[in-house]
Amino acid sequence: xxxxxxxxYLQYKRIFLDIASIYNQRREVKAFLELxxxxxxxxxFGMFALRPTLLTIANLxxxxxxxxxxxxxxxxxxxxxxxxxxTYNQERxxxxxxxxxxxxxxxxxxxxxxxxxxxGKHAVEVLGLSIGKATLLGTSTEQESAKSLLPSDxxxxxxxxxxxxxxxxxxxxxxxxxxxxxxxKVDTFSVNASETEGEDILILVMTGQTPYFK
Amino acid sequence: xTELIVxxxxxxxxxxxxxxxxxxxxxxxxQAIVAASADFEKEFRLAQKKLKIYSDMTAKDKExxxxxxxxxxxxxxxxxxxxxxxxxxxxxxxxxxxxxxxIAQFIANLEPSGLFDEISLSQVDxxxxxQATIVFALKLILKEDK
Numbered sequence: 308x309x310x311x312x313x314x315x316y317l318q319y320k321r322i323f324l325d326i327a328s329i330y331n332q333r334r335e336v337k338a339f340l341e342l343x344x345x346x347x348x349x350x351x352f353g354m355f356a357l358r359p360t361l362l363t364i365a366n367l368x369x370x371x372x373x374x375x376x377x378x379x380x381x382x383x384x385x386x387x388x389x390x391x392x393x394t395y396n397q398e399r400x401x402x403x404x405x406x407x408x409x410x411x412x413x414x415x416x417x418x419x420x421x422x423x424x425x426x427g428k429h430a431v432e433v434l435g436l437s438i439g440k441a442t443l444l445g446t447s448t449e450q451e452s453a454k455s456l457l458p459s460d461x462x463x464x465x466x467x468x469x470x471x472x473x474x475x476x477x478x479x480x481x482x483x484x485x486x487x488x489x490x491x492k493v494d495t496f497s498v499n500a501s502e503t504e505g506e507d508i509l510i511l512v513m514t515g516q517t518p519y520f521k
Numbered sequence: 522x523t524e525l526i527v528x529x530x531x532x533x534x535x536x537x538x539x540x541x542x543x544x545x546x547x548x549x550x551x552q553a554i555v556a557a558s559a560d561f562e563k564e565f566r567l568a569q570k571k572l573k574i575y576s577d578m579t580a581k582d583k584e585x586x587x588x589x590x591x592x593x594x595x596x597x598x599x600x601x602x603x604x605x606x607x608x609x610x611x612x613x614x615x616x617x618x619x620x621x622x623x624i625a626q627f628i629a630n631l632e633p634s635g636l637f638d639e640i641s642l643s644q645v646d647x648x649x650x651x652q653a654t655i656v657f658a659l660k661l662i663l664k665e666d667k
Contacts, residue, residue, distance in 0.1 A: 352527060360530045367537035374544040381551035388558045391565050402568055409571040461574045482586040490578040493585045497606030513585070518578065520571050 408488050410519050413441035413464045418517055421487055422468065429480040431472035434510070439465030463492075463516040471510045481511060491515045588612065588636075588663075595630040599623045603656070612661040613643070617654045621645070624657050637661045 330337055395402070410417070415438045426433050441464045470480065477498070485491065496513035589605055592614060596602060601617040618624060624642065631640055644658035 349526065357527060357530055360534055364530065364534050364537060367534065367541060371537060371540055371544060374541065374548060378544060378547055378551060381548065381555060385551060385554050385558075388555070388561065392561065395561075395565060395568070405568065405571050405575065408575055460570055478586065478589065481589070482583055485583040485586055490575060492578060493607075495606070495608045496585050497604060498589060499604040499606075500602065518574055520567070520574060 404488065408490060409461070410489075411521055413443065413462075413519050415441050415443075415464055415466075418464070418466070418489060421489060422484070425480055425483050425487075426470070429472070429476045429483065431470045431476050431480045431511075434469040434471055435467070436469075437467045461518040461520055463518045465494075465514065465516050466491075467512075467514045469510065469512040471508050473507075474509055477509050477511050481513075489517055491517045591634065591636060592631075595627065595634060597623050597626040597630065600627055607663075610663045610665070612637075612663060614659040614661065615644075615656065616659075617648065617656055619654060621655065624655075624659075628659070631659075631661070636664060638664050 330340065407417075419436065419438065422433075422436065470477065472480065481496075485493070493513055493515045496511065496515075499510045499512075501508060501510060585607065588607065592605055592612075593602065596616075599618060599620065600623050603615040603617060604613070605615075606613050616627075624645070628640055628642070631637065639660075639662035641660045642657065643660045644656070646656050648654040648656050
């Protein structure tokens with residue numbers, strides 16, 4: 308029994324020594340074996356150590372790309388702000404006029420004052436002027452304006468106006484009314500000729516809306 | 522070689538970590554700049570909206586004035602205009618004449634103007650005051666782009 312074990316040992320030792328001598332003598336075998344062992348080592352490292360690192364690297368790379376994109380967008384936005392600020396400062400005087408044209412509140416008193424100015428300018432007589440419901444203070448709890456006829460987002464106050472005068476004065480009054488700094492949208496209008504005390508006069512009745520933006 | 526790959530992998534990971542930290546810092550700074558401009562942005566957008574409303578409302582120039590002066594310019598001399606009214610796209614013109622021929626002339630003048638999609642005679646009657654005059658009413662439908 309003990310002899311069998313010793314014989315086997317000697318046999319395997321001889322085989323190993325033969326392989327070792329072949330390994331030392333033949334270069335191609337040496338190179339092949341080294342390559343094989345290197346690849347094996349890479350595979351083992353790749354599986355247990357490199358794989359998580361490579362996955363983390365891939366995630367970091369994606370994260371960096373997304374962040375770089377975000378930085379680029381933020382840069383673009385910052386640049387747009389600078390440009391917008393320049394334009395805004397250049398047009399500041401025009402924008403002040405815009406706040407008269409489209410005020411933040413209904414300000415019906417300013418609108419009426421403008422109409423009064425036109426009435427005085429063109430010597431027409433106001434027969435009636437009414438302004439629709441408008442919230443002057445606080446927040447409106449209901450929709451007091453008809454939004455459909457005006458551009459989107461705009462709120463409006465409605466008005467109704469009737470005036471009388473001759474053709475020329477009424478015509479120029481209407482023309483100036485339609486060119487007010489605060490724009491109006493004419494919903495309906497009618498011009499009727501009538502004879503009063505032997506004098507031909509025209510009566511203009513109109514309804515419309517003027518915008519504000521809250 | 523294996524060691525080289527491992528070292529490279531770890532080095533790149535450290536570099537990427539450092540880059541992420543830098544980018545986070547940069548983003549924080551830029552966000553602070555953008556946040557500081559939030560009030561201005563709100564003001565600017567408000568101005569943009571107001572400009573849009575204003576330009577939309579003034580896109581059509583003096584509609585009522587132009588309509589009245591256009592209709593007046595197409596009137597034959599023998600037609601006396603009594604009223605012009607507009608509700609939406611519908612315009613009604615009332616007048617007085619002495620002969621039917623004047624109505625035909627008025628309609629013939631209006632047709633090539635290109636202002637209306639439809640022109641129809643809605644009323645022709647003798648005047649209650651003076652039998653010699655004829656009162657008429659025209660119904661005009663404005664073209665959508667006018």
